[in-house]
Structure formats: structure tokens, C-alpha cells
Amino acid sequence: MSKDLEYLGKLRDYYASHRILPSFAGIGTLVGMKSKSAVSAMVKRLMEAGFLDYAPDRRLQPGKAFFEREILGSVRAGLPQPANDSPGDVLTIDEYLIETPSRTVLLSIKGDSMVDAGLLPGDTVVVKKGAPSKAGDIVVAIVDNEFTVKYLAHDKAGFFLKPGNRAYPPIRPHDHLEIFGLVVGSFRKY
Numbered sequence: 001m002s003k004d005l006e007y008l009g010k011l012r013d014y015y016a017s018h019r020i021l022p023s024f025a026g027i028g029t030l031v032g033m034k035s036k037s038a039v040s041a042m043v044k045r046l047m048e049a050g051f052l053d054y055a056p057d058r059r060l061q062p063g064k065a066f067f068e069r070e071i072l073g074s075v076r077a078g079l080p081q082p083a084n085d086s087p088g089d090v091l092t093i094d095e096y097l098i099e100t101p102s103r104t105v106l107l108s109i110k111g112d113s114m115v116d117a118g119l120l121p122g123d124t125v126v127v128k129k130g131a132p133s134k135a136g137d138i139v140v141a142i143v144d145n146e147f148t149v150k151y152l153a154h155d156k157a158g159f160f161l162k163p164g165n166r167a168y169p170p171i172r173p174h175d176h177l178e179i180f181g182l183v184v185g186s187f188r189k190y
Contacts, residue, residue, distance in 0.1 A: 004045055007031045011052075012066070021052070021060040068092045097185040103129045105181070107140060107149070114138070114149055117164030123188045125149060131182035135159075138183040143173045149183065 010030050015021055022030055028039045043060070046052045050065035068090040098104045109123040117138060119125065125140070133139050135154040140147060141161055150161035150171065161171040 004042060004049075007042055008046060008051055008066075011046075015062060015066075021062070024060075027060075064092075065090075067094060097126045097187075099128065099184070103131070103181075104184075105129060109149065109186075112165055113168045114164040116166070117151070119149065119164065119186055120188065123186050125183045126185040126187075127181035128184050129181040131184070133179050133182045138164075140180040140183065142176070142178040142180055143171055144175050144177075147180065152179065 007027075011021060011027070014030060021027075024036065024039050024043065027043065028034065028036065031039075031042070033039050033042070043052060047054075047063065050063045052066065053061055053063040055061040069092070071089045071091050105127050106124050107127055109119050109121055109125060112121060119138075125138075127140050133152055135152055137152050138149065139152045139161075140149050141152070143161060148161065148171065150163055153160050153162040153170065157172070159177055160173070161177070163170070
């Protein structure tokens with residue numbers, strides 16, 4: 001299976017570039033196998049491990065484990081620590097960040113009103129539409145018919161939006177405040 005992980009890496013790279021898996025002949029070319037039976041055996045092993053599956057039209061498609069990424073452990077942001085080469089757990093980013101795909105959207109952050117919350121311009125937030133939220137949660141709100149991302153806050157005057165940057169004032173609705181969704185995650189590409 002160790003060689004299969006190398007082949008899986010090539011299949012993942014191919015899929016990332018083309019958004020489709022190659023045919024059996026294409027897999028053979030990609031991984032350097034000349035024998036159709038060797039390709040079939042390798043595909044079978046990857047299917048049994050959950051990395052590959054068949055689509056309804058019998059074409060190969062990624063299986064559930066195809067998108068898993070290994071978590072090697074943790075790394076300190078302070079003093080260095082010895083490297084850990086032992087295998088870690090796995091994580092599928094989609095499953096980790098997206099609980100209900102039909103209610104989840106991605107939005108790009110513009111502006112710097114949430115930098116103290118760790119949301120920088122260009123970051124992408126994962127928003128669960130219609131999710132319950134409470135004071136202290138980061139939400140995407142519609143305030144007086146305009147979208148914004150802020151902390152939801154509450155005081156004796158009612159609910160309002162609080163920025164994650166002291167340079168900005170709190171936002172109290174003049175007419176209407178509606179919570180579009182709860183921010184459940186964020187990511188950025190460097």
C-alpha cells in the first residue's frame with residue numbers, strides 16, 4: 001500500500017488540475033504502469049480503502065477518503081519543538097467546515113473591521129445560513145438592507161453589531177437587523 005499512496009498522490013494532483021479522474025489507461029500512463037491488470041488491482045485496493053469509487057455511469061470518481069488530509073500533529077507558534085514523523089489523524093476539510101452543504105455559503109472578506117477577530121481582507125468565511133446565533137458569535141447580518149460580518153452583541157437597548165476592530169463604532173440598526181448566517185469557519189491562501 002505504500003506505493004499506492006504515491007499513486008494516490010498523483011491521482012489527487014491530476015484531479016486538482018482537471019476536476020476529473022483519468023481513465024484506466026490514463027491512470028496507467030500517469031503512474032507508470034503498463035499492465036491493465038496492475039492498474040485494475042491498484043484501483044481495487046484504493047477503492048477498498050475508500051479513496052476511489054464508481055459514479056452511477058461507472059466512471060471512476062473520488063471516494064470519501066480521497067479528500068482526507070493527514071494531520072501530522074501540532075506545531076508550536078512559540079519555541080521550536082522536535083519534529084514528529086509518526087502518522088497522525090486525518091481530516092476532510094469539507095466535512096470539518098461544512099455540516100449542511102445546502103445551507104452553507106462562502107463569502108470573501110472585504111475591509112478591516114474584523115481584524116482583531118482574525119478575519120483579514122481576502123479571507124474566506126464559511127457561513128451556515130439560518131443557524132441559531134447568540135451574543136458573542138460572529139455572524140453575517142443584514143442591517144438596514146446591507147450585508148456585513150460582525151460580532152452579534154446585546155445590551156438593554158437590544159441587539160446590535162460589534163466590529164472586531166476598535167477603529168470602528170458599533171452598528172445599531174435604524175430599521176431592521178436580520179441574521180443571515182453564523183460564521184462557522186474561515187480560511188486564507190498565502
